[in-house]
Amino acid sequence: MFTVEQVQRYSRHMLLPEVGAAGQAKILNASVLAIGAGGLGSPVLYYLAAAGVGTLGVVDFDTVDRSNLQRQILHRDDRVGMPKTASAEATLTGLNPDVTVVRHDEPLTSDNALEILEPYDIVVNGCDNFPTRYLANDAAYFLGKPLVDGSVMRFEGMATVFEPGTGCYRCLYPTPPPPEMAPSCAEAGVLGVLPGLIGLIQANEVLKLIVGNGTSLTGRLLLLDAMEMEFRELKLRRDPECPVCGEAPTITELIDYEEFCGFAGGDESPAEVAAVAV
Numbered sequence: 001m002f003t004v005e006q007v008q009r010y011s012r013h014m015l016l017p018e019v020g021a022a023g024q025a026k027i028l029n030a031s032v033l034a035i036g037a038g039g040l041g042s043p044v045l046y047y048l049a050a051a052g053v054g055t056l057g058v059v060d061f062d063t064v065d066r067s068n069l070q071r072q073i074l075h076r077d078d079r080v081g082m083p084k085t086a087s088a089e090a091t092l093t094g095l096n097p098d099v100t101v102v103r104h105d106e107p108l109t110s111d112n113a114l115e116i117l118e119p120y121d122i123v124v125n126g127c128d129n130f131p132t133r134y135l136a137n138d139a140a141y142f143l144g145k146p147l148v149d150g151s152v153m154r155f156e157g158m159a160t161v162f163e164p165g166t167g168c169y170r171c172l173y174p175t176p177p178p179p180e181m182a183p184s185c186a187e188a189g190v191l192g193v194l195p196g197l198i199g200l201i202q203a204n205e206v207l208k209l210i211v212g213n214g215t216s217l218t219g220r221l222l223l224l225d226a227m228e229m230e231f232r233e234l235k236l237r238r239d240p241e242c243p244v245c246g247e248a249p250t251i252t253e254l255i256d257y258e259e260f261c262g263f264a265g266g267d268e269s270p271a272e273v274a275a276v277a278v
Helices: 004-009 020-029 041-051 066-070 084-095 113-117 130-143 194-211 270-276
Strands: 031-035 055-059 100-104 122-125 147-153 156-162 220-225 230-235
Touching: 020 194, 031 041, 041 055, 041 084, 041 194, 055 084, 084 100, 113 130, 122 130, 122 194, 130 147, 130 156, 147 194, 156 194, 194 220
Parallel strands: 031 055, 031 122, 055 100, 122 147
Antiparallel strands: 147 156, 156 220, 220 230
16 A cells, blocks of 8 residues: 555556556565666666665665766765765665665675575675676575676676576676786776666666566666667577586685685775775
């Protein structure tokens, strides 16, 4: 049963036969976890909150920095130094009081990933470093959760959906590139609007999964060149030799992802890089 305020707020959804009142009820009852409240997490969370997703989890232990504000639209200049989860909560609940924001003010690790992901229906990856990517993939797969994946770098981005039984991130990238060949956005730069474009595609995929209507990006990799404003699509398929989701998996539990990705150490841990990468 909807309140008067909810009927007003979600009326444009309810007018859509593909969503309607039943679909909006599903949205209100859904729970989604965003890994990262940065460039990708910002538009994902903002639009899912506007749509009325009932529970939004946010994993991020970084604080708002002025260099974030060129693309991370959840945050404001007067919140510099505030935890990103707190800034996200203030923005999202201010936009829609129907939404409950669950803050996870900690890095995602092999020790806590399964516990953090388990309560949510869908997981959205908003970090662009490889240790966190493989960790999120493996944890989502082991828990049977759909993973809506996106990444950005300079002027290019990509998005896809990994659903249980259809393949996973390791089918696409069996091994990570050497760290020196995969600079973060903090090192290589990123066009400010690009995470918005990819993040909105991710949010769109989440809503289709919740409502159960439309054709998802499962089995497809959508590539965007923002300078040419050109989209391309590649077909993806499950790799029977995949060490996680293949016929004879060799990885059946979470591993040391820093070691797997050949992280060389230095002043920042991979988790800290994850917090600032996008």
